[in-house]
Structure formats: C-alpha cells, structure tokens
Amino acid sequence: MANMGMLRDAVTAWAAGGPGGPAQDLADRLAVHTAVLLEGPSDAAAVEAMAARRGRDLAADGVCVLPMGGAMSVGRFAELLGPDGLDLRLVGLCDEREQDFYVRALRRADAEPDGLFVCAADLEDELIRALGVSVVTELVVGEGESRRLQTFLRQPAQQGRAAQQQLRRFLGTKSGRKIHYGRILVEALEPARTPAPLAGLFAAL
Numbered sequence: 001m002a003n004m005g006m007l008r009d010a011v012t013a014w015a016a017g018g019p020g021g022p023a024q025d026l027a028d029r030l031a032v033h034t035a036v037l038l039e040g041p042s043d044a045a046a047v048e049a050m051a052a053r054r055g056r057d058l059a060a061d062g063v064c065v066l067p068m069g070g071a072m073s074v075g076r077f078a079e080l081l082g083p084d085g086l087d088l089r090l091v092g093l094c095d096e097r098e099q100d101f102y103v104r105a106l107r108r109a110d111a112e113p114d115g116l117f118v119c120a121a122d123l124e125d126e127l128i129r130a131l132g133v134s135v136v137t138e139l140v141v142g143e144g145e146s147r148r149l150q151t152f153l154r155q156p157a158q159q160g161r162a163a164q165q166q167l168r169r170f171l172g173t174k175s176g177r178k179i180h181y182g183r184i185l186v187e188a189l190e191p192a193r194t195p196a197p198l199a200g201l202f203a204a205l
Contacts, residue, residue: 045182075105082111
C-alpha cells in the first residue's frame with residue numbers, strides 16, 4: 001500500500017536525478033496537495049511529533065513532510081514540487097541564516113511559499129528556549145545521558161558558553177541524537193509554549 005514514506009523516497013530519488021514518474025504516481029494516489037519543506041530529519045521528527053500532539057494525521061490530510069537533506073537542496077525540491085512539477089502547495093520551515101536563500105530559490109522556481117516560518121538559530125534552539133534549560137537537562141538525564149552530558153560540559157570548548165548554547169551543541173554531537181530529541185522535546189512542550197515558527201507552520205496546514 002502506498003504511503004508518505006514511499007513518496008518521500010520517490011521525491012528524494014527524483015531530486016538526485018532519478019525518474020519523476022514514481023513520485024507523480026504516488027502523489028496522485030495519496031491525494032497530496034501540500035509539501036512541508038524541511039532541512040533535515042530532526043526537523044521532520046519534531047513536526048511529526050507535534051502533529052501527533054495535536055491529533056493531526058498529516059498524511060490523511062494530504063500533507064507530505066519532506067526533509068530535503070540540507071538547505072542547499074531547496075531550489076531543486078521547489079522546482080520538482082512547485083508549479084512546474086507536481087504543483088503542490090509549498091510550506092517551509094528554515095533557520096534565519098538560510099531565509100534569504102530559501103526565498104530566492106523558491107522564487108527562481110516560481111514557487112513562492114504559501115508560508116515560510118523562520119527559526120532564530122534552528123528548531124532545536126527554539127525548543128530549548130521554550131522549555132527552559134532545566135527542563136531540557138532533566139529530559140536528557142531521563143534518556144540515560146547524564147554522564148555523556150556532564151562529560152561534554154567539561155570540554156574546554158564549552159567553557160564560557162551559555163547553558164542553552166551548550167545543550168544545543170550537545171544535541172548535535174552524536175548521529176541520530178537530534179532526531180531523537182526532536183521528538184522528545186516536542187512531547188514535553190505545553191501547548192501554550194509552542195515556539196512561534198512551529199505554531200505558525202501548523203496554523204498554515
């Protein structure tokens with residue numbers, strides 16, 4: 001049975017130079033009308049966790065959450081998914097330092113985003129600020145990483161950094177950790193403390 005994972009794989013293969021037919025067929029079969037363009041899998045994990053928290057079945061709503069494997073890929077994905085490709089409505093979440101790049105790339109593809117929501121540093125930073133350092137530290141400890149965190153914090157490079165910056169860096173020090181904590185941090189959020197970029201994204205879906 002066709003599913004959104006298959007569509008994501010087909011679009012990614014298409015962006016890498018493969019055929020577009022499989023993606024077109026799956027998009028039609030799944031009645032997809034919107035693609036959420038995300039930089040990577042940790043963002044996708046957070047968005048999917050937020051959908052679950054809100055009782056949203058994005059796939060059933062015709063929304064494909066699509067990690068692109070890096071911000072530099074946004075132009076290619078917009079070309080394939082926008083007006084000259086699958087003609088999907090495009091919504092995006094990006095870091096502030098990449099905002100201008102996103103906007104230019106989307107405009108070149110005649111795919112002005114229906115909503116582009118911008119994180120100050122990145123989504124993990126937004127979530128850490130929303131939850132607070134003490135809560136995030138407790139979550140890390142609860143995941144059995146207390147010793148790893150303390151070892152990390154003793155490193156010379158971390159001395160003098162703000163606690164929020166240290167935690168953000170810690171989440172990116174091991175393969176798969178950002179993906180794991182993307183879900184964990186969202187699940188710990190009180191709805192009223194949802195970061196503005198994430199709240200805006202869901203308001204647009």
